[in-house]
Amino acid sequence: MEIGIDSFAAVADESINTAASRAIALGELLDRIACADDAGLDVFGIGEHHRSEFLDSAPAIILAAAAARTKNIRLTSAVTVLSAADPVRVFQNYATLDLISNGRAEMVVGRGSFLEAYPLFGLDLEDYDALFSEKLDLLLNIQANERVTWSGKFRPALTDQPIYPRPAQEKLPIWLGVGGTPQSFVRAGMLGLPLMVAIIGGETRRFRPLVDLYREAGKKAGHSVDTLKVGLHSLGYVAPTMADAASDYYPGYAKTFTKIGKERGWPPVRREQFDAQAGETGSMLIGSPKEVASKIIRHSKALGGISRVTFQMDNAGLSHGKLVRAIELIGREVSPLVQEGINQ
Numbered sequence: 490m491e492i493g494i495d496s497f498a499a500v501a502d503e504s505i506n507t508a509a510s511r512a513i514a515l516g517e518l519l520d521r522i523a524c525a526d527d528a529g530l531d532v533f534g535i536g537e538h539h540r541s542e543f544l545d546s547a548p549a550i551i552l553a554a555a556a557a558r559t560k561n562i563r564l565t566s567a568v569t570v571l572s573a574a575d576p577v578r579v580f581q582n583y584a585t586l587d588l589i590s591n592g593r594a595e596m597v598v599g600r601g602s603f604l605e606a607y608p609l610f611g612l613d614l615e616d617y618d619a620l621f622s623e624k625l626d627l628l629l630n631i632q633a634n635e636r637v638t639w640s641g642k643f644r645p646a647l648t649d650q651p652i653y654p655r656p657a658q659e660k661l662p663i664w665l666g667v668g669g670t671p672q673s674f675v676r677a678g679m680l681g682l683p684l685m686v687a688i689i690g691g692e693t694r695r696f697r698p699l700v701d702l703y704r705e706a707g708k709k710a711g712h713s714v715d716t717l718k719v720g721l722h723s724l725g726y727v728a729p730t731m732a733d734a735a736s737d738y739y740p741g742y743a744k745t746f747t748k749i750g751k752e753r754g755w756p757p758v759r760r761e762q763f764d765a766q767a768g769e770t771g772s773m774l775i776g777s778p779k780e781v782a783s784k785i786i787r788h789s790k791a792l793g794g795i796s797r798v799t800f801q802m803d804n805a806g807l808s809h810g811k812l813v814r815a816i817e818l819i820g821r822e823v824s825p826l827v828q829e830g831i832n833q
Contacts, residue, residue: 597685683717
């Protein structure tokens, strides 16, 4: 199983959100990606948002900077908001990243959980699904063909148009990022795309019927079981003990999700809910290395086997030092325990 980190390049303290603090935050993020590489983690993902509290509006640029400082770790978006992007430019950016990194680039594409990109780029939210379907079709066409003939509703047509550069890898990996919509799971299966499931609440086992839909759709479409990979993106944090992990993580988590909750009409964050999510059956990967490794193994069994799990840690206002320590624990203690447990 591959284990990695996803980051939204969060600004640690919005009250001191200055140019100097933003530059420091991005520098520390690059240090953490290098740390993840040194710790033996498999993948590092950068999200895409267009909000003041995040610095990831141009993830390919951050990943390219990281490529120059790493040797082995795979570098991916998490996710590219494809509905609001030009698939030609998306492919060119990640093909270029693939060349810079000597074949370590990937992308996870989705529609995004925030909506700021749509008005920002002059798009109509009423076209939410149609935009994504059409642009995914074009992106996969470009992935498969050096010369592309294609037409659609939201972008000018292409007629035998060559698209360069081509990536170092024979086929640039494209994962489909999904939340909880059954149609999204079925679409990924029909297309034979690896699936990245974002679970930020509830019990992970409740997603098993959706994962089964994905696998059934893929098999019916004639895709090999080996190509139908399932990845899991979860909120998580590792410290020497569960008490340490919860004490470090909860204050910033509560602040972040209280703010998001007000925007979306969610009830206030309560500590007992957090403790349930951080417990054995909850979705959060929070605790000591042994506890978190055991939870990852349980999640994998609950979903019928997963190929990748990524931790989202920087939504809780944690210091750079604590994030580095967590990354080292995940790479050097959690990952070996997971590999041992999965292979038993």
